[in-house]
Amino acid sequence: MSSSSTSTLASAAGEGGHPSGGALPAMRGARLALLTFALSLATFIEVLDSTVTNVAVPAISGGLGVSNSQGTWVISSYSVAAAIAVPLTGWLSRRVGETRLFVSAVILFTLTSLLCGVAGDFHLLVICRTLQGLCSGPMVPLSQTILLRTFPPDKRVVALALWAMTVLLAPIFGPVVGGWIIDNFSWPWIFLINLPIGLFSFAVCTALLRPTGRPSTREPIDLVGIVLLVVGVGSLQAMLDLGHDAGWFDSSLILGLAIAAALAIGSLLIWEAGEAHPVVDLSLFRDRTFSFCVLIISLGMMSFSVVGVIFPLWLQAVMGYTAYHAGLATAPLGILALVFSILVGLFSARFDARVLATSGFLVFAGVLWWDAHFTLTMTFTQIITPGLIQGIGLPCFFIPLTAATLSRVPDEKLAAASSLSNFLRTLSAAFGTAMSVTLWDNRASYHYDTVAQSVTQASANTQRFVQALHGMGVSGTRELTTLHQIVQQQAYMMATGDMFFMASVTCLVLAAMMWLTRPRRGAAATLGH
Template structure:
């Protein structure tokens, strides 16, 4: 039985009655909600020094502002499908948007680090349902013939927010204060809440009263929380040289294995593992997760290289990354309008190969490159991002029944986000390890007999550098070159991964015009 509720999801017939300007307004509101959630997961990355200085704590403590949010969000995302069945998709979504907005205000008003970390954890819990449910509601609201466009609009916000996050964060901190990276959410979040709550209320139905899988929820919270904490803290703690990281790894492994075993036999599981019986869903989730892990290499190592090696500040490093979003924006719209004419595998393969080609180009970067030479490959890379992300997202859900759509969206988004977290954590560690390796190799060739060393020493002498300063300068130059080579290594590994993913795409069997058949 179902009864009317003001904040539940309209049925399919009512959803299709939203059209024209009202549909455009609803789409804009849903996209804004997605944008601020994804933006908030990255905008604080450049704010840690400002927050730490303002609250009188060390930078290492300030990073808990990031970690608390990511751990809480990682727990909440996979719970979305189960919560949506109990509360109703739209009621859960508009409630999450409102609470996310209120916790943003609480973060801005926090007077000490402990309060801020607690508020960020609450904000992360509220953010969990926003991205997967915005995707689900968009797909249900758009008529079948326009669902590829709906996915493109959703994908555009997911892709562009992390690109512009560091730029927006840097600008707000430099011109105003760190509190504004949270205050900016207030008008956007309230607008999205009012529009969605008003337009998605007619002909509604309640969620199902499914049993509470307490053991599954407990295992999920412990396992995912420990795993995300391990990823966030691993690099700074020295990974498995740290007792804390080893403990977190053991707890995560035991809890997650137990979760899989428990959910396999549970009648009403919190995670619907039956989705993985479909080969297309399984392979597409794997491919898009690995693809976003590769994308995280660009998102993490590239700005690190610009700041640590090339001497850029955080704001200009963000500006160097931002051009990636220009053609990504244009091609997101084009893919949305015309993707239904193509096999999703063709578009995704094209996108991965564009990404691979640009990453190969990036392996030839040098220490003497100008700003224009650095940003040009990123501009072209924007073509490939929506070409693999949007068709893959459509293909992932193309064979999912209507009643499992929210669960499939939350599960695929969770695994994609977790893979990106893995990619981020591993990228920084591997980048440092490769730089150490190259430094040891290069240092062996820095001898007085080496013609290259003689040339550098002559240049230093001409600049008035000699004695102890000469040795320090040689060491710095060698380290810069080592990190440049390590950066090329990371780009090469990401390039090879994209080629492999382009081939794996052909093991899937998405429906033609995949997004048009969603919710069959």
């Protein structure tokens, strides 16, 4: 491909959010492969950084001399900032240009990763993580948009598959990578590993997507919308991050955040509905397929977050696994997910997106029902087998559903639609994460009370168990402590089964809801129409 073609592509794909001179020329060959690799790497490190710190909190807290509860601000500061930045992506890309915004976000994300790695003070680290989260916001939706604009129309499902692989696999391998780095090096390296990857992605994208000219739109700044968005989304994400540890609405802080979020988001919806140049384009929801697909994929990711949160918690708190080995137990999910992402990308254009998505949800429902019957005597092999199979369902619902979501979106609104759908997907996953831990604890308390009622001196099973303890030299206070631990362990095992069962039922409902949509056949091939 000539340099003039590359410039034309960059101008059409990146500056102004829509083609400026007719059809968008597609990139092919080695240039396309290199660009795809660079975009995928940028997406991978952004998503990875949202999960890699989960297992590093104790090491960071110990290294910087703060408590573990304070250490979680390293996670929440990033997630709050990213949640604010993602929905702004569509508006920013119309003013700055998609290419300029993306490459700027990548290099700034890389530089803030360096600052996080060298931060020697906890408060400085939190500030750097906040800046890193703000820079990360545009990276995922714009990587998706640029891939779709760059690939030939008949290969856009492959583009979505490649993008989906990075988005889906990074959270799975994040805890494993984080645990390995913490065990073998030190916590700053979870940030410093971003440097070579980020610089490579920046260099390739700058070379192959060189912008020309100026953005074609200079819309007035929706200052009121931006302020309401920042306050509403920031308050909501902070409430979700801090709610469980603070006791939810028993805390005046959480109650205040909830009120602020409700008032700001409610005002935002009213304001944006009448704004000529809104920061969040609510007109996208007038399309039935976009609305239902966003709802389904958001609820689907909420169910997936139950697996991503409760499963490793159960392994560590109930089954006695270390953080690293719990990560290894979740990693098999990515094996078949990787294989089927490629297969779905190659062949999904031949199928109705609703059929594929329904199949994915049914696989999820079956595996989660299987998980709901786990016991305390499960071996490692028995535990990882359902997750291996679950990897089939993940790309089958995520890739065609993402394609269906954008299949009827006009080209000039593609970046706005991508950022809005990614924002709601991420926010739903945050809801799922926050709610699942609280619900898990509540169900465990319920089962503890139920099981404890049967542990009495008159119970033959209790008497036999106590006699066995006496035979091992356990009596008195140690006997009561052991009984409490056994009942609590069983209660959390039953609560884990409840969570998986509810997620299984949710997936069945989503499989049925998929047929309320009307995606274009070969949905991804029509993107950017």
